[in-house]
Amino acid sequence: MAEELTGNCLIGQSGGPTAVINASVAGVVAEALNHAAIEEVYGALNGVLGLLGEDLVDLAAESQQAIRGLRYTPGAALGTCRSKLKKPAEFERVLEVFKAHNIRYYFHLGDGDSQETATKLVELAKAQNYDLRVIGIPKTIENDLPATDHCPGYGSAIKYIGATVKELALDAEAMGQGDLVTLVEVMGRNSGWLAAGASLAKRRDHPNDPPHLVYLPEVPFTNEKFLDDVRRVLKREKHAVVVVGEGLVDKDGNYVSVETSSTDAAGHTQLGGVGEFLKDLIESQLGAKCRVARLGITQRSAAHLASKTDADEAFLAGQAAVKAAIAGETDKLVTLVRGDGDNYTCETGLSALGDVIGNPKRLPKEWINEDGVSLNFQFFRYATPLIQGEVTVPYDNGLPAYAKLTKESVDKTLPAYEG
Numbered sequence: 001m002a003e004e005l006t007g008n009c010l011i012g013q014s015g016g017p018t019a020v021i022n023a024s025v026a027g028v029v030a031e032a033l034n035h036a037a038i039e040e041v042y043g044a045l046n047g048v049l050g051l052l053g054e055d056l057v058d059l060a061a062e063s064q065q066a067i068r069g070l071r072y073t074p075g076a077a078l079g080t081c082r083s084k085l086k087k088p089a090e091f092e093r094v095l096e097v098f099k100a101h102n103i104r105y106y107f108h109l110g111d112g113d114s115q116e117t118a119t120k121l122v123e124l125a126k127a128q129n130y131d132l133r134v135i136g137i138p139k140t141i142e143n144d145l146p147a148t149d150h151c152p153g154y155g156s157a158i159k160y161i162g163a164t165v166k167e168l169a170l171d172a173e174a175m176g177q178g179d180l181v182t183l184v185e186v187m188g189r190n191s192g193w194l195a196a197g198a199s200l201a202k203r204r205d206h207p208n209d210p211p212h213l214v215y216l217p218e219v220p221f222t223n224e225k226f227l228d229d230v231r232r233v234l235k236r237e238k239h240a241v242v243v244v245g246e247g248l249v250d251k252d253g254n255y256v257s258v259e260t261s262s263t264d265a266a267g268h269t270q271l272g273g274v275g276e277f278l279k280d281l282i283e284s285q286l287g288a289k290c291r292v293a294r295l296g297i298t299q300r301s302a303a304h305l306a307s308k309t310d311a312d313e314a315f316l317a318g319q320a321a322v323k324a325a326i327a328g329e330t331d332k333l334v335t336l337v338r339g340d341g342d343n344y345t346c347e348t349g350l351s352a353l354g355d356v357i358g359n360p361k362r363l364p365k366e367w368i369n370e371d372g373v374s375l376n377f378q379f380f381r382y383a384t385p386l387i388q389g390e391v392t393v394p395y396d397n398g399l400p401a402y403a404k405l406t407k408e409s410v411d412k413t414l415p416a417y418e419g
Contacts, residue, residue, distance in 0.1 A: 002328025005131055007104030008040040009322070010056065013076045013139075014047040014110035014117070018153030019160075019303040020314035021109060021139045022070035022077045022403075027318020028107050028137070029059050029067050035326050038105060042410055046079035047110075048117060051094045052417050056101065056410040069403025071311060072393045074303035077405050085117045089419055091124050098125075098132065100413045105133050105325045107318075111140040111151075112356045115333060119353040122331040135321040136333040136353050139314075141300045143193035144360040147351035148335035152317055153300065155310030155386030158197025160302040161186055161295065162387065165201040168293055169210035169241050176239025181230060181282050184211070185275035185294040188245035192216030192363045194299065195245035197383060199375045207374070210241035217247040218363050219372040221256050226278065227285050229373055234288060244274055304400055308389025313346055320348035344385035 009032050011025055025043070032038045041060040044050035057078070059067075070077055085091055098106070108118040115136045125132035138145050141157035165184060172182045188194045195216050202209040212233045215221060233240040248256040257274040275292040282290045317334045324332060332350040339345030367379040394401045 002326075004037050005104050005133065006037045006039065007102045008042060009038045009105035009107065009325075010042045010044055010098070010101070010103045011059070011078065011107045012044040012047055012051060012109065013078050013080045014108065014114035015080060015082065015140070016297075016300055017074065017076040017080060018139055018141050018300050019074045019156040019306040020152050020311045022073050022075070023311045023314035024109055024137050024139065024152060024318035025077060026067050026070040027315040027320075028322055029062075029318075030315075031319040031322035032105075033060065035322065037326060038322075039102075042101065042103070043078040043407075045407070047081040047114075048083055048085050048090075048094070049081050050079070051085075051097055052090060052419065054097050054100070054412045054414050054417070057405070057407040058410055059405075061408045062405055066403050066405055071315060072303060072306070072391050073402040074301045074306075077403070084114060085120070087419065091120055093417055093419065094121060095124055095128065095130065096414060099130065101410065104131060105135075105322075107135055107137055107321050107325070109137045109139050111138075111142075112145050112358065112360060115353050116357045119331055119357065122353075133325040133328070133330040134353075135325050135329065136356075137317050137321050138333060138335070141194065142188055142191060144191045144362070145333075145356050146359050146361045147333060147355050149338040149346070150336055150386055152310060152314035152336070154193065154197075155307040155313075156302070156305070157194060157299045158200060158383060159307045159310075159387035160299060160305045161194060161198050162200035163305055164293075164295065165198045165211050165241060165243065169201065172210075172239040172241060176237075178234055178238055179288045180239040181234070181288050181290040182239065182241045183275045183278055183282075183290060183292045184241065184243045185292065186243060186245055187295075187299055188217060189247045190217060190360050190362070191247070192218050192245050195243050196363055196367070196375050196379055198243040199379065200383060200387060208237070211243045212237065212240050213242045213373040214375065215242070215244045215248055215373060216363060216368065217245050217249055218365060219368065220251040221248045222250065223281060225372075227281065230282060230288075231286060234286075242278070244278060246274055248274055303391065303402070304393055306391040307387045308391050309386055311391050316348060324350055344388075
């Protein structure tokens with residue numbers, strides 16, 4: 001039995017939001033209120049920016065209705081950012097904030113990149129003999145975190161992508177006469193998990209259903225094969241629906257298309273524009289009409305079409321993080337562990353935070369058919385359970401009525417950060 005550690009807990013969100021990231025916050029708050037060792041439940045505004053600025057809010061002061069509402073509300077209710085802590089002085093400042101507010105439990109919601117912040121805070125706290133338990137909670141629609149079977153956020157994203165592809169295909173079927181291509185550009189910097197998810201739009205035992213072609217970052221791209229693939233589909237069908245991941249690369253590992261030469265706060269190249277690039281290629285080389293649907297951030301914010309399985313597991317991950325910390329765990333990531341039986345089940349586990357940093361998980365090559373543009377039964381068996389069920393969202397005047405936090409500020413005690 002771990003020695004009891006009494007103090008306050010803090011929740012921080014980082015990176016891109018998802019349709020269910022707030023469900024994990026709700027899970028943390030709901031579970032934290034059950035433990036006497038946790039005296040106050042705080043949230044950091046805008047991720048590490050809130051940590052540096054000592055911008056904390058009192059989550060225990062929120063109404064239970066608002067906390068429950070987070071289970072169906074997209075975005076990041078506490079605010080987020082792309083920034084990471086880099087300088088030693090920044091980590092020192094955050095630990096000062098923790099000490100000032102007696103933060104003994106820190107729950108970091110983020111992807112593999114941002115979890116580096118969490119594990120470095122553990123190291124600094126140990127060096128200063130400050131009792132602190134840090135647990136990472138996974139989130140990313142790109143599903144590229146190792147150690148966990150899948151990531152909260154992914155199931156809802158592919159449910160939306162699959163439904164959107166179905167709808168676009170019906171529109172194209174009505175218009176196509178053997179000369180129409182619909183290009184659907186989805187996110188996926190280094191992996192094809194999201195693009196692969198579009199394949200769920202196919203009916204069982206109907207391999208020729210849209211999407212007809214799926215292009216993944218895991219498969220080197222060539223213009224010649226792409227044009228041959230599209231030409232073949234248009235000979236067979238009235239139209240072609242083609243899904244492309246934004247991170248497509250050629251045989252040398254170079255991106256097929258980048259939006260700008262700039263990078264984001266995390267140092268990543270700004271991707272995008274592959275759909276327009278391929279549209280120009282089709283129209284100039286094949287003479288077919290081509291439309292581009294770039295789903296963009298709608299993939300991560302479509303809570304009206306969220307997966308209930310995904311939302312429930314996100315909430316479960318938040319609860320599990322608190323239970324692990326109370327039990328004495330630290331420097332760990334909550335993972336989702338799939339059961340072995342024929343019927344889908346999922347429980348939580350723990351992995352060392354260091355195991356998920358800088359080690360993105362790619363789509364297994366054995367799940368990709370030899371043609372390089374379709375997925376086999378192994379992917380369908382993996383992904384289909386993740387999109388099951390619908391989240392009940394209340395409506396007001398015909399539109400979703402999402403929850404809003406009041407964000408009651410916690411008094412600051414430190415001088416303003418000048419870093």
